[in-house]
Amino acid sequence: MFLALNERQHIARLFDFLLEGELLAYDCASKQVDLFNDKQTKKFLNNQARQEKFHCKVFKSGIGILTPRGISNTPGKKEMQQYRTLITEALERGDKAESLLGMQIMLEGLGDVAVKHISAGFEYRQLGYLCQRVRHLILGQEDAHHAFGLNRFEQLFNDQPIPDYLISRSQDYLELLEQLIFSVSELFDYFDEQSSQYMDEFYLDLPDWIYPIRS
Numbered sequence: 001m002f003l004a005l006n007e008r009q010h011i012a013r014l015f016d017f018l019l020e021g022e023l024l025a026y027d028c029a030s031k032q033v034d035l036f037n038d039k040q041t042k043k044f045l046n047n048q049a050r051q052e053k054f055h056c057k058v059f060k061s062g063i064g065i066l067t068p069r070g071i072s073n074t075p076g077k078k079e080m081q082q083y084r085t086l087i088t089e090a091l092e093r094g095d096k097a098e099s100l101l102g103m104q105i106m107l108e109g110l111g112d113v114a115v116k117h118i119s120a121g122f123e124y125r126q127l128g129y130l131c132q133r134v135r136h137l138i139l140g141q142e143d144a145h146h147a148f149g150l151n152r153f154e155q156l157f158n159d160q161p162i163p164d165y166l167i168s169r170s171q172d173y174l175e176l177l178e179q180l181i182f183s184v185s186e187l188f189d190y191f192d193e194q195s196s197q198y199m200d201e202f203y204l205d206l207p208d209w210i211y212p213i214r215s
């Protein structure tokens with residue numbers, strides 16, 4: 001199917017936004033390797049970092065192919081930078097639990113929902129031929145990163161109550177994620193989808209102790 005220039009621009013900007021998330025996931029997983037002492041976790045995180053690096057390459061090449069002359073301004077970068085600051089602070093404090101919360105549980109949880117919808121949108125718009133195998137590979141890997149975060153976080157507390165500061169921190173992450181996803185809603189319009197739908201689906205997959213922020 002022929003893609004008009006504005007459609008190419010649109011998809012490339014969406015990829016550029018996703019690339020920011022992938023870069024953050026790569027930086028975070030690479031640093032998390034040093035926080036954990038057990039071999040299994042280190043091995044998973046090393047693999048995750050390798051996979052995130054590959055995801056970055058995929059999105060970068062996609063942008064280059066779609067828009068060889070470059071893209072216009074991509075929304076969401078300021079919000080992603082704020083999210084990066086919060087995660088970086090947790091990593092610098094050596095806070096394993098918060099790093100898992102902010103990255104694998106939350107950012108990757110929402111990323112997982114968004115990438116699933118985008119991939120389905122490609123199929124629906126008969127663009128399914130675009131890198132189908134790579135899309136499915138990335139989806140499987142993102143699912144695994146999110147599931148790992150949920151399990152490893154649970155192991156850290158081993159049925160002990162979740163500390164209050166993490167419960168309150170989860171609200172900070174949620175607030176930023178909500179701002180992030182709404183700042184890029186025009187990018188999802190292409191697929192006729194709503195950012196609020198992404199948030200609703202994302203909430204369904206979070207542990208019970210993380211409350212939706214809005215009452």
Ligand SMILES: [Fe+2]
Nearest residue numbers: 022025052055
């Ligand atoms: Fe990724």
Ligand SMILES: [Fe+2]
Nearest residue numbers: 025108142145
């Ligand atoms: Fe990931």
